[in-house]
Amino acid sequence: MLIILMIAFTVSTDVFLTYDNLVGNVLMNSTILLLVALAGTFPILQQSIDLSVASIVSFSGVLTALLITDYNLGLLALVLGTLAGTGVGLLNGVVFAKGKIPSFLVTLGSLSIFSGSALLLTGGRSVPFNAPEIRQIAIGNLIPTVPNLVIWGIILYVLVSLLAWKTTFGRYTYALGENERVADYSGVKVDRYKIGAFVVSGTLCGLGGVLLAARITSASPSMGDGLLLESIAAIVMGGTALTGGVGGPHRTILGVMVIGVLTNGMNLLSIQSFVQEIILGFVVIFAVAMSIDRDKIDVIK
Numbered sequence: 001m002l003i004i005l006m007i008a009f010t011v012s013t014d015v016f017l018t019y020d021n022l023v024g025n026v027l028m029n030s031t032i033l034l035l036v037a038l039a040g041t042f043p044i045l046q047q048s049i050d051l052s053v054a055s056i057v058s059f060s061g062v063l064t065a066l067l068i069t070d071y072n073l074g075l076l077a078l079v080l081g082t083l084a085g086t087g088v089g090l091l092n093g094v095v096f097a098k099g100k101i102p103s104f105l106v107t108l109g110s111l112s113i114f115s116g117s118a119l120l121l122t123g124g125r126s127v128p129f130n131a132p133e134i135r136q137i138a139i140g141n142l143i144p145t146v147p148n149l150v151i152w153g154i155i156l157y158v159l160v161s162l163l164a165w166k167t168t169f170g171r172y173t174y175a176l177g178e179n180e181r182v183a184d185y186s187g188v189k190v191d192r193y194k195i196g197a198f199v200v201s202g203t204l205c206g207l208g209g210v211l212l213a214a215r216i217t218s219a220s221p222s223m224g225d226g227l228l229l230e231s232i233a234a235i236v237m238g239g240t241a242l243t244g245g246v247g248g249p250h251r252t253i254l255g256v257m258v259i260g261v262l263t264n265g266m267n268l269l270s271i272q273s274f275v276q277e278i279i280l281g282f283v284v285i286f287a288v289a290m291s292i293d294r295d296k297i298d299v300i301k
Contacts, residue, residue: 030150036224045244049107061224065127078250089199089201092231096195235252259283
């Protein structure tokens with residue numbers, strides 16, 4: 001699909017296959033989505049789901065901006081904003097695992113709580129800030145012609161992939177998705193790894209919110225809007241099944257690139273935004289239909 005889209009947009013417009021567009025637009029605009037999609041991959045691998053990812057991005061970004069403008073904390077604000085995401089993820093995980101409440105319901109509640117918190121903190125307004133040193137973290141060029149935001153995305157992608165491939169946490173994450181009961185009987189501390197998946201998710205979303213705020217030197221309660229649907233589409237399109245145990249963050253990047261290329265190509269062709277929403281909806285349904293493992297489900301409801 002990625003190859004087909006790239007060929008189609010290359011033929012349709014002269015601008016698509018240029019370095020400035022591919023790096024400055026596709027990769028730059030896909031990095032935050034990559035972090036959010038990587039975040040959501042871990043709960044889905046365990047056959048759970050995190051619906052609060054977009055609200056964590058908004059809440060962390062808003063908190064970072066307020067700490068910079070109101071308390072002049074500078075770079076420390078970025079750390080605290082990321083830790084706020086970690087805290088939300090920990091809260092989600094504990095309520096889900098210890099409270100025995102479905103992750104869908106827990107994170108649906110969190111989505112509302114932290115979206116509302118971002119609105120409350122800002123009064124519904126955006127929070128701009130003037131901090132050139134923070135903006136350079138996202139849009140500077142440690143490597144000539146490559147934005148720092150893209151470098152951050154690559155580094156975090158490699159680290160998260162290694163976390164899934166090479167650690168006990170990663171192996172047990174896959175095991176819970178394959179068969180949680182068998183993992184439990186095998187002595188795996190199931191609750192610990194369930195909570196861990198949501199902590200990883202919250203931390204990556206916190207980083208996403210912080211880096212997005214640094215890029216635009218502003219934050220608003222709506223800055224994460226659209227990321228939930230796009231991230232789920234990217235995860236399942238990359239090959240991580242909603243039924244768990246299959247795929248992983250190393251494959252999520254493919255889905256992110258499909259979404260990034262598709263969005264960029266539609267923008268270059270001047271397709272109206274509401275039409276893009278319709279197309280993305282069809283893409284989500286198609287991706288889920290192609291990736292779901294029906295052998296794991298006795299009845300579809």
